[in-house]
Amino acid sequence: MNKELIINSSATGVDIALIEDKKLVELHREANDNAFVVGDLYLGKVRKLMLGLNAAFIDVGYEKDAFLHYTDLSPYVKSLLKFTQISQDWKAPEIYDFSRFSVEPEIVKSGKINEVLSGKPNILVQILKEPIAAKGPRLSCEISLPGRFVVLTPFNDIVAVSKKIHSSDERRRLQKIIDAIKPKNFGVIVRTAAEGKNTAELHDDLNALVAKWKDIQQSLKGAAAPKRILSEQGKTTSIIRDLLSADFNKIVVNEKNTYDEAVGYIRKVAPEKVDIVHFYNQAAPIFDTYGVTKQVKHAFGKTVSLPSGAYLIIEHTEALHVIDVNSGYKSAGNNQEENSLQTNLEAAEEIARQMRLRDLGGIVVVDFIDMKLPDNKKKVLEAMEAHMKLDRSKHSIVPISKFGLMQITRQRMKPEVIIKTEEVCPTCNGTGKVGSSIILEDEIYNTLEYLFSQGHKKLDVLVNPIFHAFLTKGIWSKKRQWSWKFKQLIKITPNNTLNLVEFKILNEEGDEIIL
Incomplete structure (x- = not known):
């Protein structure tokens, strides 16, 4: 698979498009004033404990207090509270040695929020979900610092290896390396990208994260809550960090500072791939040149067409997203079951792409075309699972029910990507209805009758070209009927600037008559 990252930097922010095999699959937006990004660390102040919800509201500087549930506290939250207090009160010019930190006992899973956060202390928290709609950020106390090959988790000594590394020998090798180089009081999660890497590469990545933890300390x-303690890397760098792999073959940037940032990061973590970064300085917009704009226009409408003629209808409700699969004019033969299967398989690929592209979260219900054979339903499920493997968000897929519905849950960390590809009709103002042509005809007739009675002559009626065709059609047209009726010369002129139910009347001098 070929992956390309197209980065469009503007005065308001950075737009990042991820393209896989020429298809747009992810679209990210980073505003210049963006705060409360997933991964940011804040020193927060506990404002309110909600015993009924078993949660707390934390002031992190956002207009609405952030939400922290008991299940997001982390088993090591007592150690985190102790660490926060020690770090704030530390008087020595140098930071204390974290390896000497005494870890507190873990909290119980079924405990109560007031047992842990009584006294409303200051606490170090990490953004788990960005603010969405009227909700403030969602927080976690399970602090993690991601690197390219490993993730650092303070207050524990656990070493875990990504399950996506299937070789048992490789998993044991990585476990052995991390056990040897890991500092005390730190847990480490080995990422999939670490597969095949040597000790020096892993050690450098781990040391960079330990240095970041010292920066946090x-x-x-002396910090006063609320305060941002550590900001996640820019969206550009974090996406490169998470996605950079052997099949990444191009990164194109149209702004010099962002280009230098990307080059600097790749030179540090993968110097052999620094040549894939290109600076774009052409006159045409970068998204137009690489086909991103065209794909956005086609992909973000309510209706999404598939190459075969089938199409999807994507609707959003307050509770869930609904995707309806329609066969259109697609036909794979006379076998209806085979037609349904092929359409559903094609739709599964596009649905997986649409969920990544729009970042749909929560419950997604897909209404596939009905199939009778259980084996065919299983094939569609397997196809959906295969296409969703590329999705970095946590998700779960339920097999197709007897009603032909598939339920998917997908975790969303940021607001859904919504790009409007439609606008309100200027004629009907979104109602879907316009005034009757008969009513418009009568309105023009009555206006002409009044103007001629006031002494006007040789009037010119400007109308939309479609209505012009109606008024001038045939030998005994409406225009001729009116001229005969009023014994006056009437001119009817088409005008493209007028909508279907508008008209203007000009006098002999060509001036508009305002009534």
Whole structure:
């Protein structure tokens, strides 16, 4: 698979498009003033404990207090509270040695929020979900610092290896390396990208994260809540960090500072791939040149067409997203079951892409075309699971029910990507209805009758070209009927600037008559 990252930097922010095999699959937006991004660390102040919800509201500087549920506290939250207090009160010019930190006992899974956060203390928290709609950020106390090959988790000594590394020998090798180089009081999660990497590469990545933890300690000294302690890397760098692999063959950037940032990061983590970064300085917009704009226009409408003629209808409700699969004029033969199967398989690929592209979250219900054979339903499920493997968000897929419905849950960390490809009709104002042509005809007739009675002559009626054709059609047209009726010369002129139910009347001098 060929992957390309197209980065469009503007005065308002950065737009990032991920393209896989020439198809747009992810679209990210990073505003210049963006705060409360997933992964950011804040020193927060507990404002309110909600015993009924078993949760707390935390002031992190957002207009609405952030939400912290008991299940997101982390088993090591007592250690985190202790660490936050020590770091804030530390008087020495140098930061204390974290390896000497004494870890507190874990909390119980079935505990109560007031047992842990009584006294409303300051606490170090991490953004779990960005603010969405009227909700503030969602927080977690399970602090994690992601690198390219490993993720650092303070207050524990656990070493875990990604399940996506299937070789048992490789998993044991990585486990052995991390056990040897891991500092005390830190847990490490080995990422899939670490497969095949040597000790030096893993050690460098781990040391960079430990240094970042020391920066956090330093930032906490004397800090007053609420305060941002550590900002996640820019969206550009974080996407490169998470996605950079052997099949990544091009990164194109249209702004010099962002280009330098991308080059600097790749030179540090993968110097052999620094040549894939290209600076774009052409006059045409970068998204137009690489076909992103065209794909956005086609992909973000309510109706999404498939190459075969089948199409999807994507609707959003307050509770869930609904995707309806329609066969259109697609036909794979005279066998209806085979037609349904082929259409559903094609739709499964596009649905997986649409969920990534729009970042649909929560419950997604897909209404596939009815199939009778259980084996065919299983094939569609397997196809959906295969296409969803490329999705970095956590998700779960339920097999197709007897009603032909598939339920998918997908985790969303940021607001859904919504790009409007439609606008309100200027004629009907979104009602779907316009005034009757008979009513418009009568309105023009009555206006002419009044103007001629006031002494006007040789009037020119400007109308939409479609209505012009109606008024001038035939030998005994409406125009001729009116001229005969009023014994006056009437001119009817088409005008493209007028909508279907508008008209203007000009006098002999060509001036508009305003009534």
